[in-house]
Amino acid sequence: MMDHVRDLASVREATERLLAAVAVLDNAAVAAPSRLPGWSRGHVLAHLARNADALVNVLEDRPMYADAATRDADIERDAPRSPADQLADLRNTADRFLHSAAAAPADWTRVITMRNGVTDVAARVPFRRWIEIELHHVDLGLDRELEDLSEEFTEREIDFLAERFAGNLTVPPLALSTPDGRSWRTGRTDGTPLPVTGPAPDLMGWLAGRRDGSALKSPDAPLPLLPPL
Incomplete structure (x- = not known):
């Protein structure tokens, strides 16, 4: 809210x-x-x-x-x-x-x-x-650094960016998650979502174009190239 x-x-x-x-x-x-x-x-x-x-x-x-x-x-x-x-x-x-x-x-x-x-x-x-x-x-x-940002800010920014990319036809369906169990869905709504897991600062950094995603785990396929914000 x-x-x-x-x-x-x-x-x-x-x-x-x-x-x-x-x-x-x-x-x-x-x-x-x-x-x-x-x-x-x-x-x-x-x-x-x-x-x-x-x-x-x-x-x-x-x-x-x-x-x-x-x-x-x-x-x-x-x-x-x-x-x-x-x-x-x-x-x-x-x-x-x-x-x-x-x-x-x-x-x-x-x-x-x-x-x-x-x-x-x-x-x-x-x-x-x-x-x-x-x-x-x-x-x-x-x-x-991104790790210095508050947990509240980081989670809300991931929410915001996941919402921004939701339904974007250039972004494959993604199932984002952190090791502590927080999760988001974004990208296209068709097909099986690609799981992407990692620390919240790294997820946020990747979605925001600040990190290359090398700290994230995506076992089923390489990370997609996200469109610019």
């Missing part, structure tokens, strides 16, 4: 961790490669700031981004900024998001439109922001 108030509290905590990690970076560290192919840490930080702006747009019933080209251009524009400018932008946009969420209309069940026409309920927007902060903090390659 979604609890946007609790998720907003988690967003605040994750934001403070991120800001503390970014506050010690120098010019060379910001310009260094992140774990995302083709992106520096500056790209990741710029994306996080612009994502906060975009989610404010969603909460206030405006298009998330003007268009894909503008989104990409804004990230490229902001990536080379100084550490001080990156930190200030991150802090200001995070505050703006939290203020907008606090002032949002009371109907958290209303349908909102995300990027590429994807729809969701307003109550999931705080969780979506939490995802952005936690995964991209790991992408920075600084002080945080």
